Amino acid sequence: MSFPPWLTWLDECASTNTWALQHIDKFKQGDVVFTPRQTSGRGQQGRLWYAPAGVLTASFILQPIAPAELPLLSLAAGLAVIHALEDLISLPASALGIKWPNDVLLWGRKLAGVLGEARLPLAVVGVGLNRQVDWEMVLAAGTINLTPEQVTSLSEITATPPDVLPLLVKLRDYLLQAHGVIRHGGLAGLLPQLRQRDVLYGCPLIVSTGQGNLTGAGAGIDELGRLLVQSNNGSLQALAAGRVLRWEALRRGQE
């Protein structure tokens, strides 16, 4: 198989993000590291991120970035995943959504996650996308503690998920585009799209903030990439980090 010059294809590696960070000196804008077998992936907040067979695991190198741009780029990566998939698969506009800060959901179940890391002025944006995962088999094996309601895969909606290379090409194109938008005007240019895809907007939720749990309703995402929460005590809070523990999706005309 011949690969485009920007692609490093590794037969196996612990983590494409770790590999990219370890070899950062040889990368430039738009380079991509991919492996079909990631053995020790990393997720948000230092968690291990298990990738069963059929997950697309790749890291995209973008430069330059300033420190404050990393969370913006990670959010924009969710949009890039959505645009790439909508170009390659016929999907209703309400199928794919973003759950702050880094999840892409398909009909409310996790389809992809993003981990953005920086070696300034470079950013390594890792994407794990459930392309062709047999979750029934994976969950039955008990290696991973999830329920079928939490996860999904492209193979659940199409018998022929797009091949890896066309997916990487699209993801890379949209990430480069998003990087340009953020460099020139921050997140502002992407906020309308984020608002449209924000599955937490208007939903009752509980967020673990590091200083305790905050209960309220999602009130959008601001220009700094923070989650806005209208808390039950009446104040509007802006969270730069946190983990949404529970959220109750309001059906917004999807059924």
Ligand SMILES: O=C(O)CCCC[C@@H]1SC[C@@H]2NC(=O)N[C@@H]21
């Ligand atoms: O959902 C999350 O917590 C983020 C998951 C990010 C996983 C991807 S897979 C490619 C890249 N390499 C890693 O080790 N992590 C990211």
